Amino acid sequence: MVDVVRKKTVVIQPGTEKTLAEAFDQFIQTRRVLNASEETIKYYRREFRYFLAFFGEGRRCAEVNSGTFIDYLEYIREEKPGLSQKTVQTYIKGLRAIFYYFMQNEWMEEFKITLPRAEETIKEVYTDYEVQQLIKKPDPKTCNFSELRNWTMVCYFLSTGNRLSTVANIHIGDVDLQAGEIFIRKTKQKKQYILPISSGLKPVLHGLPQLLHHMKDGVRLARANTAHKAQVLAKNINVKLQRGPIPPRQTAQNRLFRGAGRDGIMQPPALEHAAR
Numbered sequence: 001m002v003d004v005v006r007k008k009t010v011v012i013q014p015g016t017e018k019t020l021a022e023a024f025d026q027f028i029q030t031r032r033v034l035n036a037s038e039e040t041i042k043y044y045r046r047e048f049r050y051f052l053a054f055f056g057e058g059r060r061c062a063e064v065n066s067g068t069f070i071d072y073l074e075y076i077r078e079e080k081p082g083l084s085q086k087t088v089q090t091y092i093k094g095l096r097a098i099f100y101y102f103m104q105n106e107w108m109e110e111f112k113i114t115l116p117r118a119e120e121t122i123k124e125v126y127t128d129y130e131v132q133q134l135i136k137k138p139d140p141k142t143c144n145f146s147e148l149r150n151w152t153m154v155c156y157f158l159s160t161g162n163r164l165s166t167v168a169n170i171h172i173g174d175v176d177l178q179a180g181e182i183f184i185r186k187t188k189q190k191k192q193y194i195l196p197i198s199s200g201l202k203p204v205l206h207g208l209p210q211l212l213h214h215m216k217d218g219v220r221l222a223r224a225n226t227a228h229k230a231q232v233l234a235k236n237i238n239v240k241l242q243r244g245p246i247p248p249r250q251t252a253q254n255r256l257f258r259g260a261g262r263d264g265i266m267q268p269p270a271l272e273h274a275a276r
Contacts, residue, residue: 017060018107024048027101035190039165047094061107064099069113089115131158137204155204160195163188177205 018026028041054075055068076083076091083091092115102108126134135155138147156167162184169186176182180202182195197205 017062020052020055020059020061020064021057023061023102023105023107024098026105027098030101037165037188037190044094044098047091048098050091051095061102062109064102065109066111069099069111085116092116134158152204155201159198159201162195175205177202 028044031041031044051072054072055064072095073088073092076088080087092113096113096115099108099113103110135151135158138151140148143151153167156162166184166187170182170184174183174185177197180197182197184193184195187193
């Protein structure tokens with residue numbers, strides 16, 4: 001259950017009311033100034049579009065109140081009855097940030113939005129046996145370019161635990177095999193760092209320049225292209241292992257916490273978590 005507590009009524013002066021669309025444009029402009037990532041901006045846009053699908057285009061901020069939000073929550077549950085509480089939280093978090101910005105600027109009546117409690121579930125991961133199957137190098141004499149590229153990618157993801165957005169922003173020049181380091185320039189926490197290459201992963205990455213020979217130094221992997229390759233890779237892996245979709249990052253996390261992952265390619269991953 002989401003608690004929506006009314007705090008106070010904001011008096012809007014005549015002639016100063018903003019439409020939701022105008023206020024949202026200003027919100028996005030502010031988020032960009034605060035260096036929000038493009039992924040975050042897309043997230044806000046998606047959640048705002050979904051709210052407008054419920055509330056309607058061309059409406060004013062002053063028309064939104066605590067009752068509107070409660071109605072919106074009911075709308076979400078009716079339109080998407082199978083949503084987990086975690087997913088409902090995701091819907092609410094984005095819109096809450098937008099609405100709180102509107103309230104701070106006194107375009108909207110103030111009301112407090114408390115996220116629902118979501119039950120923690122155990123995420124499925126690949127078994128140690130399956131990991132060994134995934135990191136088994138294909139025969140260079142018989143495999144094609146795609147198979148070798150996919151093997152390189154899965155070894156890297158399982159070894160480092162890096163997010164897709166992090167990998168998509170690695171430049172070719174960021175990989176220093178001689179020093180055994182990779183310069184990580186983009187993370188979710190916006191902190192750059194040097195990632196040591198494990199002794200097992202180093203031979204895998206030796207073929208990386210050849211795999212990316214068509215790219216010039218300093219040109220990052222296109223995110224959309226990398227994302228597509230990762231999706232194809234995940235599909236191929238899961239078909240091979242007869243499993244449902246499992247992000248390699250989850251397996252890297254699990255192996256780190258179990259003290260596993262010291263079998264050559266696998267290393268304690270750089271999970272990019274924020275300090276608490």
